[in-house]
Amino acid sequence: MLSGSDRDSAPESPERKLAAILSADVAGYSALMGRNEAATVQTLSEHRAVVRACVERYSGKIDDAKGDAILAEFASAVNAVSCAVEIQRQLDEHNASLPEERRMRLRIGVNLGDVIVKDDTVYGDGVNIAARLEALAEPGGICISRMVYDNVKGKLPLRFESLGRKAMKNIAEPVEVFRVSTSGAMAGGAKNTGWRRAFTARRGALGLIASVLVAGAVFAIWQTMRSPSNPDQPQDETALKLPDQPSIAVLPFVNMSGDPEQEYFADGVADDIITRLSNLRNLFVVARNSAFAYKGKSPDIRQVGRDLGVRYVLEGSVRKAGEQLRITAQLIDASTGEHVWAQSFDRRIQDFFAVQDEITQKIVTELEVNLLEGEKARLWRRSTNSLPAYEAFLRARHHTEQVSRGDSEQADFWFSKALERDPKFAVAYAWLAMKYVIDYRYGWGGSSAEVLNRAQIAAQNAVNLDSELAIARSHLGYVWFIKGDDERANREFEKALATSANDADVGAIVGMAFYWQGRLEEAERLLARAIRQSPYPPSWYPMFLGDTYRLKGRHDQAIPWLRKALKLAPKYAGARIRLICAYAALGQQNQAAQELEVLLRDNPGFTLEKFKTEWALKATSFRNPAEIDRMANLLSQAGLK
Numbered sequence: 001m002l003s004g005s006d007r008d009s010a011p012e013s014p015e016r017k018l019a020a021i022l023s024a025d026v027a028g029y030s031a032l033m034g035r036n037e038a039a040t041v042q043t044l045s046e047h048r049a050v051v052r053a054c055v056e057r058y059s060g061k062i063d064d065a066k067g068d069a070i071l072a073e074f075a076s077a078v079n080a081v082s083c084a085v086e087i088q089r090q091l092d093e094h095n096a097s098l099p100e101e102r103r104m105r106l107r108i109g110v111n112l113g114d115v116i117v118k119d120d121t122v123y124g125d126g127v128n129i130a131a132r133l134e135a136l137a138e139p140g141g142i143c144i145s146r147m148v149y150d151n152v153k154g155k156l157p158l159r160f161e162s163l164g165r166k167a168m169k170n171i172a173e174p175v176e177v178f179r180v181s182t183s184g185a186m187a188g189g190a191k192n193t194g195w196r197r198a199f200t201a202r203r204g205a206l207g208l209i210a211s212v213l214v215a216g217a218v219f220a221i222w223q224t225m226r227s228p229s230n231p232d233q234p235q236d237e238t239a240l241k242l243p244d245q246p247s248i249a250v251l252p253f254v255n256m257s258g259d260p261e262q263e264y265f266a267d268g269v270a271d272d273i274i275t276r277l278s279n280l281r282n283l284f285v286v287a288r289n290s291a292f293a294y295k296g297k298s299p300d301i302r303q304v305g306r307d308l309g310v311r312y313v314l315e316g317s318v319r320k321a322g323e324q325l326r327i328t329a330q331l332i333d334a335s336t337g338e339h340v341w342a343q344s345f346d347r348r349i350q351d352f353f354a355v356q357d358e359i360t361q362k363i364v365t366e367l368e369v370n371l372l373e374g375e376k377a378r379l380w381r382r383s384t385n386s387l388p389a390y391e392a393f394l395r396a397r398h399h400t401e402q403v404s405r406g407d408s409e410q411a412d413f414w415f416s417k418a419l420e421r422d423p424k425f426a427v428a429y430a431w432l433a434m435k436y437v438i439d440y441r442y443g444w445g446g447s448s449a450e451v452l453n454r455a456q457i458a459a460q461n462a463v464n465l466d467s468e469l470a471i472a473r474s475h476l477g478y479v480w481f482i483k484g485d486d487e488r489a490n491r492e493f494e495k496a497l498a499t500s501a502n503d504a505d506v507g508a509i510v511g512m513a514f515y516w517q518g519r520l521e522e523a524e525r526l527l528a529r530a531i532r533q534s535p536y537p538p539s540w541y542p543m544f545l546g547d548t549y550r551l552k553g554r555h556d557q558a559i560p561w562l563r564k565a566l567k568l569a570p571k572y573a574g575a576r577i578r579l580i581c582a583y584a585a586l587g588q589q590n591q592a593a594q595e596l597e598v599l600l601r602d603n604p605g606f607t608l609e610k611f612k613t614e615w616a617l618k619a620t621s622f623r624n625p626a627e628i629d630r631m632a633n634l635l636s637q638a639g640l641k
Contacts, residue, residue, distance in 0.1 A: 016330060016342060018254055018298040018315070019073045019115050019122065020080035020148065022060070023130035024051065024087070024108045026068035027139035035101060043104045044068060050090050051106075058083035063122050071130075073122055075298045077112045077151035081180065084108045084142045085158065092140065105140040109133025112147040112298070114256060114317050114328065125256075129175055132168040136177055146176035146260055151296035173257060173321055240309025240535060246367040247284035247310040250274045252295040253327070256319040264398040265391070266318040267292075269327065269356065273314070276360050278503040283369045286310055287504035287534035305334020308535050312340065312367060314359075325349045329359050331366055340366050352387060383466065389422035396428070400435045405444050411435050429462035430472040437478070455479050463492075470500030474509050481513050486623070489513065497526075504533035512544050515551075517623050523548045539569035547578045551627070555582045571602050577611075577635070584634040592638035608632060608640045 026032070026047075032040040048070070055062055055072045058079040064071040074080040087106065095103040111133055113126025129145055137143040144152075149160055159181040165174040250273050255266035270291070277285045286308045294304065301313050316329035330342035341362055345355045363369075384390055396414035399407040415435070418428045436455035439445040445454075456479045462472030477492030493510040500506050511526030527545040531537050546561030559582050565575040576599045583592035600606060612632050 016114065016116050016328070018113065018317070019075070019126060020077040020110060020112045020298060021115065021122065021127050021130040022055075022070075022072045022074065022080050022084055022108060022110050023127070023134040024070045024072075024084075024106045025134060027105050027107050029068040032102075032104065039102050040104070043098065043102055046094065047091060047104055047106070050094065051087055054083050054087045054090065058086070071122070071127065073115070075300060077110070077148045077296060077298075078155055080110050080112075081142070081144060081148060081152050081156060081158070084110055085156075085180070088140055088142065107134050107137035107139060108142045109135070109137055109144070110142065110148050111145045112151060112254075112296070113145075114254065125171060129168060129171060132166075132171065132175070133177060136163070136166065137179075142180040144178050144180060146178070147255070149176075149178045150260065150263075173259070173319075176260075240306075240532070242309060242311055243284040245282050245284055246312070246369055247286075248277065248312040248314060248363065248367065249286035249291045249304060249308045249310045250277070251304070251313060251315040252292050253315070253329075254317040256317045256326075257321060259320075262318070262320050264394045265320055267398075268390075268394045269316070269318055272356050273360055273363070275503075277363065278500055280364075280369055281502060283364075283367065283502065284310065285502055285533070287530070287537075289505075289538055290534040290536040293536040300337075301332045301334050302337045309532070311335060312363075314363065316359075320349065323349050325352060325355070327355050327359075329362075331363060350387065352390075353382065353385065383427040383469070384422045384425045386422040386425075389418045389425050389428070392418035392421060393425065393428045393431070396435075397431055400431060400438065403438060403442075405442075408435065408439055408444055424465050426462045426465035426469050426472060429458045429465065430469060430475055433459035433462065433472070433475045433479070437475070437482075440482075452479060452482060456483075467495075468499040470496045470503055470506045473499070474506045478509060478513065481516075486517055490517075502533075504530040507533075508541055508544075512540070515544050515548050518551075520548050520552050524552075537568070539565045539572050539575065541565075542568070543572065543575040543578070546575075546582075550578060550582050550585070555586045558582045573599065573603055576602075577631070580638050580640075581631050581634040584637045589638065592634075596635075596638045596640060606640075608636055611635060611640070 026044065029040075032043075051070055051072075052062060058074065059076075060072045060074040060079065060083055062070065062072050072080075072083075074083065087108065091104075091106060095105070098104075109130045109132065111126055111130035113124070113129060115122045115124045115126040117123075133143040133145060143163070144160075152158075153160065161179045161181065163177040163179055165176045167174045250270050253266045253269045255263045257266075271288060274285060274288050274291065277283055290308060301315070304313050305311065311334060313332050313334050314329060315332070316327060319326040324346070325348065326344060326346050328342075328344045331340045332338065333340050343362070345351075345358070347355055384393070392414050396411045396418055399411035399414060412435075415428060415432045418425055419432075422428075433455045436445070436451050436458060440448055440451045440455065445451050456476070459472055459476035459479055462469055463476055466472065473492045473496035477489045477496060480486075480489035480492065493513060496506050497510060507526045508530035511523045511530060514520075514523040514526065524545065527541060527548060531541050531545060534541065542561040543565035546558045546565065549555070549558035549561065559579065562575050562579040562582060565572055566579065569575070576595055580592050580595045580599065583589075583595065612628065
């Protein structure tokens with residue numbers, strides 16, 4: 001790391017970052033100039049003013065504007081595409097007032113990629129691809145890359161037509177190109193596979209109580225693996241205080257392969273680094289679900305540091321082509337935006353694990369993390385050395401995260417491949433256990449008892465292979481918890497916490513189980529810490545923390561957390577039921593009645609009797625049945641019949 005004097009004297013290196021690039025030029029510009037130079041220059045000047053105003057409106061920056069060409073960069077792909085659409089709309093209106101021979105139409109290309117910034121100018125493949133996309137666009141049209149499409153689908157009222165994979169001059173891999181249309185609704189091809197919508201749809205189908213309960217936390221294990229919140233939305237809380245120890249967020253690495261099938265591989269790089277660093281007690285690591293909230297975005301790293309409450313941020317990209325692999329990584333001091341360390345690794349694919357080791361070592365060295373006894377071994381311990389097994393596992397995990405019956409079957413296939421290629425792959429067994437828990441949650445794959453037993457066997461296999469694997473211990477404990485054996489569950493939970501006290505997901509799962517068991521002090525501590533490690537938490541984090549406060553009689557403190565859970569998931573019935581109870585306990589009957597009205601609107605046919613019978617029937621939940629009666633009484637006070 002450079003000292004202050006070294007930094008002053010060192011030559012300035014180019015800045016490398018991810019950005020959404022908009023490239024535009026005038027279709028038929030030479031012909032227009034040939035017909036009437038003065039009129040063309042006048043029209044171009046008017047069009048430039050429109051473009052500049054649109055770029056500013058969408059928080060972009062004009063990087064270059066020479067002749068008829070315009071280059072702009074944005075921190076967000078959504079903003080870049082929105083700006084492109086607005087430009088074309090306004091220019092259409094402007095052209096309508098001009099005679100046909102003077103009408104000037106732009107072609108626009110938008111790409112999301114890695115760029116180099118030097119002297120306020122951007123360079124690199126990210127820019128070159130945007131220019132190639134612009135050339136493919138029709139006059140008045142917009143073309144975007146697959147990277148951009150993956151980041152805007154489902155977020156904008158646009159239709160997208162795939163033009164297939166296109167070879168581009170001086171670009172190593174073909175790029176899939178999409179034509180953008182502003183007419184009509186979102187195309188069916190813009191399929192949303194996000195966990196929140198899949199979960200919401202299934203929750204409605206399965207009914208209120210089955211969703212709220214079935215051990216309350218069954219879906220919690222699944223939810224911890226997905227990013228539920230949007231960093232574009234402002235945080236409710238004030239700026240987070242930096243931890244006393246070194247702190248870091250590892251953002252998802254960008255897939256630069258031009259192949260969406262490699263997305264899981266890029267995610268695996270960041271996942272592995274987060275998991276390793278979470279083993280270190282002297283390092284604060286932001287949870288995956290919050291770090292991955294920035295997936296597909298190009299945020300200001302200084303703002304990321306403020307939002308997540310960390311000093312350092314790691315970001316990078318992955319390009320996998322045949323047997324060749326390029327991984328870039330850069331460690332940034334979020335307090336200043338300065339690079340602490342940056343490096344590109346051009347290796348053969350067989351060296352993939354070694355590159356992960358090097359990146360992890362660089363982070364530990366640069367952040368001057370003191371390793372405690374036993375941590376060095378855990379830091380470098382790898383669950384598999386087989387790349388084919390690892391790639392199969394990444395596919396299995398990807399399908400597990402989609403939460404559908406078809407994906408569950410695909411996950412079975414890939415887990416079997418991973419374990420066939422490496423029968424001692426402990427992490428694969430741990431995730432297989434989680435897949436079975438999801439199957440249990442949705443009633444897939446056989447009887448509940450059979451599926452739960454499969455989960456137990458897989459988790460036990462993982463523990464047998466690696467006794468210090470926290471995720472395996474927490475999943476095994478969770479299965480025992482569902483089965484009602486708290487003694488065995490708690491033994492596993494304690495071991496999980498002992499080996500990975502810095503893992504938000506493990507801490508939240510254990511904290512949730514302690515909540516159900518009535519161990520409220522421990523539940524509060526673990527859940528509060530998990531939320532600090534995951535400032536963009538899954539909705540069940542604040543829900544369980546809020547209800548922990550409610551059960552302790554701290555209703556005023558419970559309400560903000562329960563409302564936060566509902567802000568993250570507005571139809572989260574479990575959170576709304578608890579919020580009604582909190583208001584009723586405080587005697588705030590108007591607020592309780594208002595929340596009850598929303599609950600019944602979202603869940604018609606929900607009655608007090610249904611709550612009492614189905615909650616008691618489904619819950620492995622409260623180990624104190626009297627709490628169900630107390631909640632029923634509070635719901636009755638709020639007006640539930």
